[in-house]
Amino acid sequence: MPISFGQPLPSTRYRTTLRCGVAADAGRAAQITREIEGSGLDQSHMHGQGGVSGQGGAIGQGGMIGQGDMVGRVGFRKRQSHEVHPVPSCLVAHPLIEELIHVGRFPGASSVTFRVGARTSERMVIVDGEELSQKSLGLPDDVRIVTAQALTDGAQAWIHEQVAGHSFRISARSFFQARPDGADALVAAVARAVAPFDAVHDRLVDLYGGVGLFTKGLNAQRAVLVERSESSISDARVNLFELGTKIVASSVERWQPTSAEVVVADPARAGLNAAGVDAVVATGAERVALVSCDPASLARDLGLFAAAGFEVQGIELIDMFPQTHHIETVATLRRVSASRVTR
Incomplete structure (x- = not known):
């Protein structure tokens, strides 16, 4: 790998x-x-x-x-x-x-x-x-x-930021990456992880989608974004309006999966866990990009994906937080066998 x-x-x-x-x-x-x-x-x-x-x-x-x-x-x-x-x-x-x-x-x-x-x-x-x-x-x-x-x-209060050539509204209580050059790097790494991606025809599911960074960064025109933060959902509706993205206000665990060719998941430090991996598997997606800021939860989730018929084809490390021990990773996953439910 x-x-x-x-x-x-x-x-x-x-x-x-x-x-x-x-x-x-x-x-x-x-x-x-x-x-x-x-x-x-x-x-x-x-x-x-x-x-x-x-x-x-x-x-x-x-x-x-x-x-x-x-x-x-x-x-x-x-x-x-x-x-x-x-x-x-x-x-x-x-x-x-x-x-x-x-x-x-x-x-x-x-x-x-x-x-x-x-x-x-x-x-x-x-x-x-x-x-x-x-x-x-x-x-x-x-x-x-x-x-x-x-x-x-x-x-309501917000600022705007530019990432990967796009403008994003970010409200006071919405999560966003700590630096725009790092967000640029993440978008580019995710694009590599899901390549080849057809922005017009491929169906994308963006889990823990926040204000829409990856959906907009990929210019995905057939996307479903799943997010539970009210503040982030409000921003995503503004940021993704022109793309016509379907935005689902739900936790990933309670979301009813829909079919997709590609999934991008960017969970919090705790990772996906079995319920989150099951949701990804249930979409039928062949290509998955898993973004993680915690090596321990990433290792656990990759093991769950392997048990569900996926292969880890690469991991890209991005030092988003110099002067700290934290690091961001983007894992490239491909479905290689029939999926099995992980729980």
């Missing part, structure tokens, strides 16, 4: 979605500053200026960050804890997010999610806390601000 590696992607400044905690306690912020100063670690990777100050604050891109100034700043939670360590910068954050990390203040919020369109320059901040004005948060005028409660109450 051949294993190939996708083209290397930039290892820094790539994440277009980032969720952070917010520092709330001035005393703890001061303690964190002292810990940073006394650590002896090179902090230059955290910000453009390098180093930390010797005067009771960290140095960010615009100069010193004092102890009091750290309250309301975003940061990252200590492992297995809710404790937030404010940071002046982040190595993997896209520059459009990096600016917001540096200038933003979110007093009273428990967490903040930044979402940006790297290729459209659109920016959105989702605040888990009370509604505050643009000015009070210190954010530029172009940033769309929405609270988590407003979204729960029915508010």
Whole structure:
């Protein structure tokens, strides 16, 4: 079984979605500053200026960050804890997010999610806390601000991103890949996995289809997309309108399979499991692309496919998340014998 590696992607400044905690306690912020100063670690990777100050604050891109100034700043939670360590910068954050990390203040919020369109320059901040004005948060005028409660109450907010030559609407609570160049690579890898694909005549089933990345990336004109997220379904209806895609609001486990020549499945980290593999097998598809972000669940699912009469013909690895241990894979599967139900 051949294993190939996708083209290397930039290892820094790539994440277009980032969720952070917010520092709330001035005393703890001061303690964190002292810990940073006394650590002896090179902090230059955290910000453009390098180093930390010797005067009771960290140095960010615009100069010193004092102890009091750290309250309301975003940061990252200590492992297995809710404790937030404010940071002046982040190595993997896209520059459009990096600016917001540096200038933003979110007093009273428990967490903040930044979402940006790297290729459209659109920016959105989702605040888990009370509604505050643009000015009070210190954010530029172009940033769309929405609270988590407003979204729960029915508010809608989105950005757009360009991937593989197509525009995608991405709502505040819709899943999308963490970087557009990585999404480009995934679409290309999936296209290779299901080749030859006739966009006009082949019937495609897009499982865990999200906002429609693979259906639109493949320009599939006879597609069924299965997704259970209301937010993602709303986006998919917009993104796939011109293709006339049938969108099914359902979990894959509850979906009644329909016949197809090709299946693309991009499940969450837990993978397909037996029920998901059964759904794929029941479509009668000869060609399957399985996208996975967890090697353990991928290995289990590939074993289930083998038992169901499929052969793994290749795996492509894409390093979507440099600076982390996570990796994305696209497995190419072909039906080689009569299918057998896996459970």
